[in-house]
Amino acid sequence: MLKRLPQKNLECLWEEEKLIKIVKRDQPSRAIFFLTPVLAIFLTLFAGGLIFYILGFKPFEALKFFFIVPIADMYGFSELLLKATPLCLIAIGLSFCFKSNNWNIGAEGQLTFGAIVSGGVALLFYNQEGFYILPIVILAGAIGGMLYASIPAILKTYFNTNEILVSLMLVYVSKLILDYLVVGPWSNPEGFNFPETRQFSDSAKLPILFEGLRIHAGIFLALAAVVVSWFVFYKTYLGFQMKVSGFSLKTAKYAGYKGKKMIILVFLISGACAGLAGVGEITGPIGQLHREVSPDYGFTAIIVAFLGRLHPIGIIFASLIVAITYLGAETAQIFMQIPKYTGQVFQGMILFFLLASDYLLFFKIKFTGLKK
Amino acid sequence: MHKIFTRSLVSSLVFLFTLTVSAVAKDVKAAFVYIGPTGDHGWTYQHDVGRKAVEAAGYKTTYVEGVPESADAERVLRQLANSGHDVIFTTSFGYMNPTNKVAKEFPNVKFEHATGYKREHPNVSTYAARFYEGRAILGTIAGSMTKSNVIGYVASFPIPEVIRGINSFTLAAQKVNPNIKTKIVWAFTWYDPGKESEAAKALIDQGADIIAQHTDSTAIVQIAEKAGVYAFGQASDMDKFAPKAVLTSVENNWGPYYVDRVKAVANGTWSQKDTWHGIGDGMVVISDLDSAIPSDLQAKVKKLQADLASGKVHAFTGPIYDQKGGLMVAEGKTADDGMLAGMMTYVKGVEGDIPK
Numbered sequence: 001m002l003k004r005l006p007q008k009n010l011e012c013l014w015e016e017e018k019l020i021k022i023v024k025r026d027q028p029s030r031a032i033f034f035l036t037p038v039l040a041i042f043l044t045l046f047a048g049g050l051i052f053y054i055l056g057f058k059p060f061e062a063l064k065f066f067f068i069v070p071i072a073d074m075y076g077f078s079e080l081l082l083k084a085t086p087l088c089l090i091a092i093g094l095s096f097c098f099k100s101n102n103w104n105i106g107a108e109g110q111l112t113f114g115a116i117v118s119g120g121v122a123l124l125f126y127n128q129e130g131f132y133i134l135p136i137v138i139l140a141g142a143i144g145g146m147l148y149a150s151i152p153a154i155l156k157t158y159f160n161t162n163e164i165l166v167s168l169m170l171v172y173v174s175k176l177i178l179d180y181l182v183v184g185p186w187s188n189p190e191g192f193n194f195p196e197t198r199q200f201s202d203s204a205k206l207p208i209l210f211e212g213l214r215i216h217a218g219i220f221l222a223l224a225a226v227v228v229s230w231f232v233f234y235k236t237y238l239g240f241q242m243k244v245s246g247f248s249l250k251t252a253k254y255a256g257y258k259g260k261k262m263i264i265l266v267f268l269i270s271g272a273c274a275g276l277a278g279v280g281e282i283t284g285p286i287g288q289l290h291r292e293v294s295p296d297y298g299f300t301a302i303i304v305a306f307l308g309r310l311h312p313i314g315i316i317f318a319s320l321i322v323a324i325t326y327l328g329a330e331t332a333q334i335f336m337q338i339p340k341y342t343g344q345v346f347q348g349m350i351l352f353f354l355l356a357s358d359y360l361l362f363f364k365i366k367f368t369g370l371k372k
Numbered sequence: 373m374h375k376i377f378t379r380s381l382v383s384s385l386v387f388l389f390t391l392t393v394s395a396v397a398k399d400v401k402a403a404f405v406y407i408g409p410t411g412d413h414g415w416t417y418q419h420d421v422g423r424k425a426v427e428a429a430g431y432k433t434t435y436v437e438g439v440p441e442s443a444d445a446e447r448v449l450r451q452l453a454n455s456g457h458d459v460i461f462t463t464s465f466g467y468m469n470p471t472n473k474v475a476k477e478f479p480n481v482k483f484e485h486a487t488g489y490k491r492e493h494p495n496v497s498t499y500a501a502r503f504y505e506g507r508a509i510l511g512t513i514a515g516s517m518t519k520s521n522v523i524g525y526v527a528s529f530p531i532p533e534v535i536r537g538i539n540s541f542t543l544a545a546q547k548v549n550p551n552i553k554t555k556i557v558w559a560f561t562w563y564d565p566g567k568e569s570e571a572a573k574a575l576i577d578q579g580a581d582i583i584a585q586h587t588d589s590t591a592i593v594q595i596a597e598k599a600g601v602y603a604f605g606q607a608s609d610m611d612k613f614a615p616k617a618v619l620t621s622v623e624n625n626w627g628p629y630y631v632d633r634v635k636a637v638a639n640g641t642w643s644q645k646d647t648w649h650g651i652g653d654g655m656v657v658i659s660d661l662d663s664a665i666p667s668d669l670q671a672k673v674k675k676l677q678a679d680l681a682s683g684k685v686h687a688f689t690g691p692i693y694d695q696k697g698g699l700m701v702a703e704g705k706t707a708d709d710g711m712l713a714g715m716m717t718y719v720k721g722v723e724g725d726i727p728k
Contacts, residue, residue, distance in 0.1 A: 079447050179560060183530055183727070192489055193532050193716050194465060214446070285443035292466060295440040330448050333436050334403075334455060340438050341409070 021366040028361045036360060037307050037314065040353035041321060047349055048342075057338060065335050066328035066346075078213040080323050082285065086111075086277035086294070088319035089222040090301035092229045093273025095310040096266040099233070100242035101249060104267060106152065106167025107274040108298025110145040112174040114275020115282050116181065117144025119289035122204035122282070123186060123197055133203040138221075138279050145275020146268045148174065153267030157260040163267075171298070182290055196290040206284045218280030225273055230312040242266065274298060303351045322347060400638040402426055402630070403457040404435040405448060407464035408563055414588025414607040415562065415624070419463045419486075421608075422626030429631045431638070441466025446474060453478040459637045461630065462486065472496055482642050484633060487533065489713070494644050499629060502650030503533075504540035504712070505680045506622030507584075508687040509658055510604045511544030512676055513619055514552075514582045516669050517602065521551045524575025524583040526592055528562050530726050532715045534586050539719045540687045541584060546721050554722045555580060565591035576601055582619075593618050602664070609659040619665055623657040648709065652681040688712065693720045 048066070049059035071077045090107045097104040118141030125133045152166040182195045191198075206216040233239040241262055245252040252259060281293055304322050308314030329343025404423050408416040416437065423433050434457060439448050445467050452460050453474055459482040462471045468488035475483045475493045483496045491498055514523050523545060527534050542554045555578055557571040568587050572595040575583055582602045585592045590613040596603035597614035605611065605621025629647065636642040649655035658677055661670050679685035688707035692700045694717045701707050707715075718726060 075450075082443070176560070179529075180727075192714050194489075195529060195531060196466075199469075214443075281443055285446060288469070290441065290466060292441040295442045295444060326444070327447070330436055330439075330444075330451065334434055334451060337434075340436060 019367070022363050023366050025362055025364050029364070032360050034309060034311075034314070036357040037309060037318070037354060039357050039360075040307070040350055043353040043357070044346060044349045047353075048346055051342070051345070052338070055338070057336060062332060062336060062338060065332045065338075067324055069335070070324060070327035070331045075213060076327070078210065078215040080320060080327060081219055082215050083326055084319040084323035085219050085222045086280055086297045087301050087304045087322055088315055089218075089225055089277045089280070090274050090298055091304040091308060091315045091319060092222070092225040092312060093270035094301055094305045095229065095308075095312075095315065096232075096242065096269045098246075098305060099310050100245045100262060100266050102153075102156075102263055102266055103164045104149065104152065104167050104270050105164050105302065106149070106169075106171050106298070107270065107301055108294065108296060109167065109171035109174040110148045110271040110274035111278040111281075111294050111298045112171070112178055113148035113278075114141040114145035114271075115278030115289065115293045116174070116178055117141060117147075118275070118279045119197065119200075119282050120181075120186070122200040123289075125201060125204055126198055127201055129201060129203040131203070133201070134206070134283070137204050137283060138276065141275045141279030142272040143275070145271040145273070145278065147271070149267040149271025149274070150264065153264045157263050178289070178293065179291055186289065188288075197288050199288045200283060204283060205287060206280065214285050216280070216284040218276075218284050221276050221280065225276075226312045226316060233312070238262070238265070274301075300347065303347055307350060307354055322350070325350075399432060400458045400634055401432045401434065401456055402634045402637075403452040403460045404433065405439050405445070405452070405460065405462045405464075405467060406435060406437040407441065407466070408438060408588070410435070410437050412563055412588055413590050413610070413613075416463070416588075418607050418624040419461075419626055422630045423461075425627030426630050426634050429634070431634050439467075446470040449474040450477070453481045458482065459484065459634055459642070482633075482637055491644060491646065497633075497645045497647070499645075499647040499649075500533075501624060501626075501655040502648055503622060503624070503656055504536045504687050505650040506656045506658060507537045507541040508544040508680065509673055509676060510584055510620070510622065511541035512548055512673060513661075513665060513669065514541070514584065514602075514604075515545030515547070515549035516672075517619070517665070518545075518549065518552060518582050520579045520581045521549065521553060522579045522581065523552055523554050524572065524578070524580030525554050525556050526568055526571040526575065526583065526585040526587055527556050527558050528587045529560060530558065530716075532713060535718065535726065536712055536715045537586050538722060539692075539715065542719055542721050543692065544687065552721065556722065556724055558727055559587055561587065563588045565589040568592050569595050572596065572603075573599075590614075605659065611659065611662070616664075619662045621659040623659055625655055625657045628654055650680065651677060652683065694718065695720055695722065 045063060049063055052059045052062040071080050094104060094107055118137045121140040122137045151170060152163045155161040155166050156163045182197055186197045187193060188196055188198045206218050209215050209217065241257045244255060245262065277297060278293060282289055300322060304315060304318045308318035325343045325346040329340045332338040333340040404419060406416040406419060410416055410420040423435055427433050436448050439445055441464060449460060449470055461484045463486045465487045468485055468490050471483050471485045472490050472492040475496045479495055481495065485496060485498050487500045488498050525538055527538060538554065538556060545552045555575055557574055559567045559571045561567050568589050568591045572583050572592040576599045583592055583596050584604050585606050588607055590610050593603040593605060593610050593614035596617035602619050603614065603617045605618050607624050609621045609623055611618045661673060676685065686706040688701060690701035690705045691703040694700050
């Protein structure tokens with residue numbers, strides 16, 4: 001076994017013991033590719049339990065309040081779906097960008113701008129009823145998101161700017177525009193100058209699916225996005241182009257793909273999805289525009305997209321898992337006085353463990369035993 | 373089949389109802405919903421101090437911190453109402469619509485919403501503090517102690533609450549020093565130490581030698597300490613963060629009100645109210661005055677404090693003119709609460725325009 005002379009101490013010790021061996025894979029493993037997210041979740045649960053234990057809480061009870069109690073009844077489950085809907089929708093949109101090597105970090109801005117445009121249209125129809133209002137409001141949101149996403153796309157394709165920076169910075173611009181509108185021109189005239197608009201009319205709101213619950217028709221938008229994205233990714237020429245560009249931009253160029261067109265297209269799709277998520281929030285549970293339309297769904301959706309491996313079905317599961325960290329954090333604080341910010345710790349840990357276990361994609365662990 | 377189901381549903385509802393009623397009679401549980409972390413040393417911190425006063429009075433409390441004013445607020449409220457809490461304090465303006473919505477579904481639970489105006493159901497009360505009274509005291513100190521006659525003011529959002537504070541501060545400062553100017557920088561945040569620091573630095577660069585703030589972090593007083601100018605603490609006594617710079621602080625003192633309301637729920641005497649308390653009722657407290665304030669000014673400030681508390685002096689007493697010289701409040705009159713609640717114009721002496 002000791003064929004080589006020891007080069008440097010640490011590695012040589014490892015070689016001598018040689019119970020476990022780490023070998024580079026010839027090809028990334030497909031099974032591991034879909035297994036690592038599951039592994040990451042288990043590691044997160046374990047580490048979470050450990051943190052609870054160190055903080056002096058009973059780990060199993062805490063995990064129960066975090067992951068089981070919030071969805072133990074119909075209402076809780078509907079809230080989970082409500083929370084997962086925008087995450088899923090945005091992550092699906094982002095996966096178009098990420099698959100093709102376009103780093104759109106500004107979904108939060110596209111969501112906000114979509115909400116602004118659709119909210120503006122909804123306010124135009126203030127106190128009016130009619131079946132045609134809602135489709136116009138929804139369409140306006142999608143267009144708003146697309147317009148806003150087209151800025152980093154056009155700047156990238158024609159001026160060679162970095163889309164990460166442009167899309168991220170535009171998030172803050174969109175929030176300032178929203179601030180300006182709800183404080184100034186769009187603020188509720190009967191609202192004592194508080195920063196909020198009027199409530200939308202019922203015709204401008206997404207219908208509620210079940211009496212007494214908050215889950216609304218926006219979930220169908222998310223499911224439609226899942227189906228469409230699956231079809232595009234795996235059944236169309238565009239999906240193939242995206243995949244090739246994702247692997248190697250040079251190959252895509254040699255193949256003669258029109259890169260610019262595709263870049264703009266994936267940004268538009270991504271922006272439309274984020275815009276629709278914004279519509280779902282303001283015409284669903286909120287019912288008006290105010291300063292806080294989204295608790296950073298656009299950023300959290302980036303975790304969701306990667307946890308779901310940029311795969312439509314994976315993204316559904318990932319959005320449910322991330323959504324439950326929000327609900328669980330609230331329940332854990334109410335019933336066990338665990339600080340609510342542990343929810344964010346869980347989101348961070350999931351991403352961390354996922355990235356860490358990606359190591360297994362390229363390396364495998366070999367148990368060689370002690371045979372000589 | 374249908375009938376049996378309805379009957380069992382009704383009987384179980386009645387059972388649940390008697391269960392909650394008997395729970396109310398025994399011990400009352402209060403819940404608090406916070407916009408920020410309890411450790412912000414500003415707005416949320418002071419509400420949590422109030423919550424601890426309720427605990428000390430012998431009642432059980434729960435809180436949820438960092439609840440965004442998005443669609444999430446409604447879920448948190450419903451969960452608290454559903455889990456045996458008898459009174460729920462929602463401590464940020466943005467919870468107004470969710471509070472009223474959930475209150476409709478839980479008529480047996482009392483809701484107390486801070487700084488809002490909607491009381492759509494008999495189980496919703498609103499409460500706020502007359503912070504502008506405290507700002508009149510800060511203005512008096514600032515006007516007397518400034519050497520550059522330029523006073524900086526870091527503001528959060530252009531809403532009546534903040535405009536009212538700026539006006540009250542400026543009017544009081546003008547009374548002792550007609551030459552002062554109040555320069556405003558809008559930070560467009562309630563809590564962002566980075567942005568607040570930038571705003572404070574900009575004001576100091578423009579010649580301000582006293583900085584007032586209507587944002588919640590301790591960053592501004594710390595910047596003032598470094599720059600060697602004076603400042604005022606906000607929401608809590610911030611003296612320990614900048615012992616030289618902080619002349620005094622206006623403290624939000626929610627404890628007495630919270631204990632009062634929870635007791636009322638326990639005794640069954642709770643009723644809908646719109647509370648707007650100031651220095652007189654102890655909801656607004658002025659911290660110890662710093663020794664840098666000369667003793668004659670200290671005496672003057674103490675007198676003003678007593679007069680504001682007794683109602684002998686009103687912070688908005690005419691004649692008050694707006695920036696263009698138009699009369700807002702006539703000589704000898706005072707601004708009524710309706711005018712104060714919707715105040716969206718600067719008084720004379722404030723520099724700049726309200727962002728619109």
